[in-house]
Amino acid sequence: xxxxxxxxxxxxxxxxxxxxxxxxxxxxxxxxxxxxxxxxxxxxxxxxxxxxxxxxxxxxxxxxxxxxxxxxxxxxxxxxxxxxxxxxxxxxxxxxxxxxxxxxxxxxxxxxxxxxxxxxxxxxxxxxxxxxxxxx
Numbered sequence: 001x002x003x004x005x006x007x008x009x010x011x012x013x014x015x016x017x018x019x020x021x022x023x024x025x026x027x028x029x030x031x032x033x034x035x036x037x038x039x040x041x042x043x044x045x046x047x048x049x050x051x052x053x054x055x056x057x058x059x060x061x062x063x064x065x066x067x068x069x070x071x072x073x074x075x076x077x078x079x080x081x082x083x084x085x086x087x088x089x090x091x092x093x094x095x096x097x098x099x100x101x102x103x104x105x106x107x108x109x110x111x112x113x114x115x116x117x118x119x120x121x122x123x124x125x126x127x128x129x130x131x132x133x134x135x136x
Contacts, residue, residue, distance in 0.1 A: 016077035046105050051090050055090065058086055
């Protein structure tokens with residue numbers, strides 16, 4: 001989970017220039033499937049109750065991109081910006097204040113969801129160019 005203060009611009013600059021699959025791989029290598037699922041649940045629980053259903057729809061929409069090989073090679077900062085923009089639209093249209101922590105949590109839920117899927121689906125890992133371990 002995330003601390004009380006998240007600087008979205010600073011985080012975006014930290015991940016700029018890396019392919020998105022490298023961030024998913026980072027989570028996959030550092031957490032077990034069980035920890036990833038707990039992370040998704042815990043991060044989702046931090047979202048405003050009134051937007052959880054819409055964020056779940058957003059997750060499904062992003063999941064459809066997993067079948068596009070170019071998606072996995074996109075610059076992580078660009079994917080981050082797009083998810084944050086979509087999160088802002090969800091919060092705004094639902095009447096909730098946009099804050100960096102909530103927006104970051106939306107991004108994290110989507111990224112952890114991809115890592116969880118990659119943990120159990122070798123074909124997805126291969127297609128996306130994600131290595132579970134150091135050798136494979």
